[in-house]
Amino acid sequence: MVIEIVSRNRLKIAFVSAISALAGAANIWLLALINRNAQLQDAQRGVAEFAVALGSMVLVSFLSQILLSRLSAATFYKLREQLVSGIANLSSQQIEAVGSARLYTALTKDIPAVHELIIVLPNYVFNFTVVAACLVYLCLMSVQLFLIFLGFLLLALGVAKFAIADRAEKRFQLRRKIEDDLFRCYSALIDGNKELKLNRARETGFVHSDLKAHAEKYRDATLSAEFFWNMSNNWSSAMIFIGIGALLFLAPVLGQGSRAPVLNYIIVIFYMVGPLTILMNSFRTVYAARVGLQKLKDLDLDTRPRPLASGVDGAEPFATLSLRGLAFEYGATEDGRDGFRVGPLDLEIQRGEIVYFVGGNGSGKTTAAKLVTGLYEKRAGSLLVNGREVVADERYFQNFSAVFQDYYLFETLVPKLGGLPQTEEVDALIARLRLSEKVSLQDGRLSTTKLSYGQRKRLALLVAYFDNSGIYVFDEWAADQDPEFREFFYKEFLFDLKRLGKTVIVVSHDDRYFHLADKVVKFESGRIVSVVDNHSRELGQAQPREALRA
Numbered sequence: 001m002v003i004e005i006v007s008r009n010r011l012k013i014a015f016v017s018a019i020s021a022l023a024g025a026a027n028i029w030l031l032a033l034i035n036r037n038a039q040l041q042d043a044q045r046g047v048a049e050f051a052v053a054l055g056s057m058v059l060v061s062f063l064s065q066i067l068l069s070r071l072s073a074a075t076f077y078k079l080r081e082q083l084v085s086g087i088a089n090l091s092s093q094q095i096e097a098v099g100s101a102r103l104y105t106a107l108t109k110d111i112p113a114v115h116e117l118i119i120v121l122p123n124y125v126f127n128f129t130v131v132a133a134c135l136v137y138l139c140l141m142s143v144q145l146f147l148i149f150l151g152f153l154l155l156a157l158g159v160a161k162f163a164i165a166d167r168a169e170k171r172f173q174l175r176r177k178i179e180d181d182l183f184r185c186y187s188a189l190i191d192g193n194k195e196l197k198l199n200r201a202r203e204t205g206f207v208h209s210d211l212k213a214h215a216e217k218y219r220d221a222t223l224s225a226e227f228f229w230n231m232s233n234n235w236s237s238a239m240i241f242i243g244i245g246a247l248l249f250l251a252p253v254l255g256q257g258s259r260a261p262v263l264n265y266i267i268v269i270f271y272m273v274g275p276l277t278i279l280m281n282s283f284r285t286v287y288a289a290r291v292g293l294q295k296l297k298d299l300d301l302d303t304r305p306r307p308l309a310s311g312v313d314g315a316e317p318f319a320t321l322s323l324r325g326l327a328f329e330y331g332a333t334e335d336g337r338d339g340f341r342v343g344p345l346d347l348e349i350q351r352g353e354i355v356y357f358v359g360g361n362g363s364g365k366t367t368a369a370k371l372v373t374g375l376y377e378k379r380a381g382s383l384l385v386n387g388r389e390v391v392a393d394e395r396y397f398q399n400f401s402a403v404f405q406d407y408y409l410f411e412t413l414v415p416k417l418g419g420l421p422q423t424e425e426v427d428a429l430i431a432r433l434r435l436s437e438k439v440s441l442q443d444g445r446l447s448t449t450k451l452s453y454g455q456r457k458r459l460a461l462l463v464a465y466f467d468n469s470g471i472y473v474f475d476e477w478a479a480d481q482d483p484e485f486r487e488f489f490y491k492e493f494l495f496d497l498k499r500l501g502k503t504v505i506v507v508s509h510d511d512r513y514f515h516l517a518d519k520v521v522k523f524e525s526g527r528i529v530s531v532v533d534n535h536s537r538e539l540g541q542a543q544p545r546e547a548l549r550a
């Protein structure tokens, strides 16, 4: 992703770098003029040239800064856009496997780290040009002194880089790993605040063990990284000053009797120390970017933009959905046990049917529902719509709307088919859900979502309803509703959808309503153990309805 962005902008980066190099060259021109004029008796002769050099330097520096800020803002925008696109391309199970903490840190840490490098690049070129030009200038002034100084400089940089700074980089890498754990703790601190507040012992344990342990590791890694980093900087500065000292004391021995040229020489070195320090400090940015890049690479995101296709605009309307040996398996657990398996599942669902997925806790109902929607990628078998196999097709998702147990409540109504619903139509459903005093539709947006848990779930039902999809999935929607709303859900709402020709899959434990389903599919240990057709047609290993209530 980053390589691609850098490669696409290589001409711009090269141009900005060239301008930065020009700015660096203008700096040296100015320095050379100062040095030359300092030795002239009639310094006024150089005023015009000095003014031109100064003007050029200010102009070119300003231009390079403007171009740089434009380039940096544009690349940051693009990087974030690509990461967002990559995250959007992840399947639900991939997002669950990676974890939200890791994705948030990619957005808030890794992308800015890589971006920082892009900002620094032209600055790097500028300072590199200044340092290189200073070295050439020093060489022209005195080859002997230059070789002495170069020896010290190479020794300083070599040891700083390979013996010290590389150790700092390892600590920075470790620190970045700890950041992921720390972020998980922050999420627990915020999302689990109620549980923590209500259990002092848990809070104490969490804050003092988990959070503190990671915070301490982070602190130690930072201290250790900074130690090596500072050591590297101080070593380099010390070596440069030792080099200057050596020049001062060795110059007379080498026949450089007069002090003035040596002092001019040292002025140039002093001038070079600033850009050199910036150059060395930018290694830190390079390290951080390298760690960020590796982390982004580990995510292995597909950042290609997804085609914005709609499945409901297809020529053929949805008539049947068939599951043929459909199977799924969660990844192995952390302690090495095999993940839970669902399937192979065989099932036929007709348009307009109300199908219940029932079974004990952990029997695989939700997993099966996610598999049917395509949110979980199948490991084996096939899904057929109207007898034709569904390939990994973005359009397939568009057949579904769902309220899962971990739903997210969006405030907007976005129908997949047809225009926005009439306000009266929305108001009527809001009234049926007994939410009229709480919420209304304003400019296509719900006025609030700050409601009770049960009320929010009723609103989620409303948002899904106006998606106007072909197939609806409700995962234990009624579990925490008042009896009045359970009755409404099972006896009215589902039948309203059915009348509209919608197909509904309901994950349910409410056995009082099982008889209202067209089909009751029972799960045990990830497999379908019975399919009861309530229109007295029994399919597969069907069992009497009473047995389902057991």
Ligand SMILES: Nc1ncnc2c1ncn2[C@@H]1O[C@H](COP(=O)(O)OP(=O)(O)OP(=O)(O)O)[C@@H](O)[C@H]1O
Pocket (backbone or CB within 6 Å): 096, 330, 331, 339, 340, 359, 360, 361, 362, 363, 364, 365, 366, 367, 368
């Ligand atoms: N994100 C996950 N990662 C790994 N394993 C999971 C995950 N979610 C569920 N499982 C495993 O899959 C099994 C089935 O879970 P699922 O949520 O499908 O059950 P369910 O029948 O819907 O249960 P419930 O009635 O309690 O909601 C669980 O027993 C669990 O071991």
